[in-house]
Amino acid sequence: MSASPILAKTVVHAWTGITGTLARASLDSEVAFIGNVILTLLQNVLLLLLLDFLGVCRPTPDYSSYSCRCPAGWQDPCLNGGSCVDNVGGFACECRPGFQGGRCETEIDECASQPCWNGANCRDYVNSFVCECRAGFDGFLCEHNIQECTESSCLNNGTCIDDINTFSCRCRPGFYGTFCEYEQNECDSQPCKNGGTCADGLGTYRCTCPVGYNGQNCQARAMFDHLTRETRVETFIQLFTHLFTVLFLELCQLVQPRALSQRGLLLADRNLLDLSLSNGMDRTLL
Incomplete structure (x- = not known):
């Protein structure tokens, strides 16, 4: 049998959906495609193989292989858009990104590796995934903590x-x-005692104490009242303290005679007596 223009050295594929198995004939066999009929010359014997499906097979332009267009109800052995690659005695599937398996039947779960951070929910898609961030986070993987602080917070x-x-x-x-x-308002707690007047400040307060009291909160009795009139003393003044009383025992040669209340000061004290005279002469009695 002489070769015709439609004959070529090629491989006969096994294809799902046909009755029986259409095996590889021979690398040296001549194959012709006429619609659903395959003609091949094998060991000087002409074989006519009639396929029982209605697909149409056509050789490639270089007559090195062929392809089949399948009717409804028939499909390529590779799923999910995978490409079928002919091998000796079989075939292999080259899967699209996002699929795997011998026939590309399994979709790869991109969320299996837990790519999302900070407790985000991972939603799987074909060859991709999306992280649904919790409130307060953003970024492709929810890796950023949103800064809620601003200059006016x-x-x-x-x-x-x-x-x-x-x-x-x-x-x-x-x-x-x-x-x-x-x-x-630091004065709300009424820190000033003994009738003192409170003045509020920024983070602080000040107490104005009545006569006879002093201290930050007017909590202590004053030791002495200051003299209000000028007093000049030209001789020795001897004072004794006993518990709460200060008593002038001797007073000599006053420049200007005055009443006793103008010449000295009678005060209550506990431990320390601090006598201040308006003429600049200060004495401390312990």
């Missing part, structure tokens, strides 16, 4: 502390509130 120069999907404010002394929006 905390008032009155409070310090903003970032957290997950929230923030808090550390307030300066004298302020309070979620955003440090309130000024603390």
Whole structure:
């Protein structure tokens, strides 16, 4: 049998959907395709193989192989768009990205490796995945903690502390509130004692004490009242202290005679007596 233009040295593929198995004839066999009929010359014997499906097979332009167009209900052995590659005695499937398996039947689960961070939910797609981030995170893998702190988050120069999907404010002394929006009135606690008057300040207060009391909170009795008139003394003054009483025992040669209340000072004391004279002469009695 002489070769015709449609004959070529090629390989006869096994194809799913045909009755029986169409085996590889021979690398040296001549094969012709006429519709659904395959003609081959094998060991000087002409074989006519009639395929029982309605697909149409055509040789490639160089007559080195052929391809079949399958009708409805028939399919390529490689699934999910995989490419079939002929091998000796069989075939192999080259899978599209995102699929695997002998026939490309399995979709690869890109979420199996847990690529998403910070507790995000991974949603698998063909050859891709999407991370659904929890509140407070962003980024392709939810790897970034969103900074909730801004310059205006905390008032009155409070310090903003970032957290997950929230923030808090550390307030300066004298302020309070979620955003440090309130000024603390230090006088609300009534720190001044014994009738003292409280003046509020920024993070502090000041007590104005009545006569006879002193200290930060007017908590202590005053030791001495200062002299209010000038007093000049030209001789020795001897004083004795006993418990709460100071008594002038001797007073000589006053430049200008005055009443006793103008010449000395009678005060209550506990441990320390601090006598201040308006003429600059100070004495401390222990």
